[in-house]
Amino acid sequence: MKTFQLEGTPRTIAERSSEQKKAIKALRKEDLIPAVLYGGTENIPFTVSNDAVRKLVYTPEIYAIELTVGKKKTMAIVKEIQFHPVNDNILHMDFLEINDQKPIVMEVPVALEGHSEGVKAGGKLSLEMRKLKIKALYTKIPEKLVINIDNLGLGKTMQVGELHFEGLEIMNAKNAVVCAVKLTRAARGAQAKSGK
Structure with missing residues (x-):
C-alpha cells in the first residue's frame, strides 16, 4: 500500500x-x-x-x-x-x-487479469464488485486484489468464497458474485448452432 x-x-x-x-x-x-x-x-x-x-x-x-x-x-x-x-x-x-500489530478492515480495489474462456467464446465479462472488504494488518494489505479469470467459462461466475489471498481475510458474503461472463446474443446463437 x-x-x-x-x-x-x-x-x-x-x-x-x-x-x-x-x-x-x-x-x-x-x-x-x-x-x-x-x-x-x-x-x-x-x-x-x-x-x-x-x-x-x-x-x-x-x-x-x-x-x-x-x-x-x-x-x-x-x-x-x-x-x-x-x-x-x-x-x-x-x-x-x-499500527502494525492490530488488523484493520479496508475496501481494496479488484483487478482482473487473464483472458477468460467465456470471453473467447463470445461472452461479455462483467465486473460486479469493484472493491472487496479485507481484514488484515495494514502492512499486508495490497494496493489491489488481482484475480485471474483464465478459467472463467461462458455463463459462469466467480464468487467471493472461491477467492483466497495469503494473510488476508475477505469480509464480504461468500456467495457474492465478484465477476461473471454473461452470454451475448452472438454467443447464444453460436451455442444454439453447435447444439443442433
Whole structure:
C-alpha cells in the first residue's frame, strides 16, 4: 500500500452546539474540512485543507496516511467521508489510527487479469464488485486484489468464497458474485448452432 503525507491543524471543539456549528461553518468558508482522528488514547479533532486531501479522496487507489496533527505524528487510514448531498463538497472526514500489530478492515480495489474462456467464446465479462472488504494488518494489505479469470467459462461466475489471498481475510458474503461472463446474443446463437 502506498503512503500519503497529510498535515492537519489541531482545532478545539466548542462546548455549546450552536457555537460549534458557527465554528464549523467558518472553517468550511475558508476551504478547510473538519476532521477527527479516532483509534488512539483520545480522539483528536483537527482540520485539513481541501487541496491537501484532493489526491487522497478522488482516486481509485488506497493509502496508508502519514498524518501529522500539531506535534503528533501517526499512521492512519480514511475511515469515513461525508459529502454534501447537492454540491458534493467534503463536509467531514474521519481517520482511524493504525499500527502494525492490530488488523484493520479496508475496501481494496479488484483487478482482473487473464483472458477468460467465456470471453473467447463470445461472452461479455462483467465486473460486479469493484472493491472487496479485507481484514488484515495494514502492512499486508495490497494496493489491489488481482484475480485471474483464465478459467472463467461462458455463463459462469466467480464468487467471493472461491477467492483466497495469503494473510488476508475477505469480509464480504461468500456467495457474492465478484465477476461473471454473461452470454451475448452472438454467443447464444453460436451455442444454439453447435447444439443442433
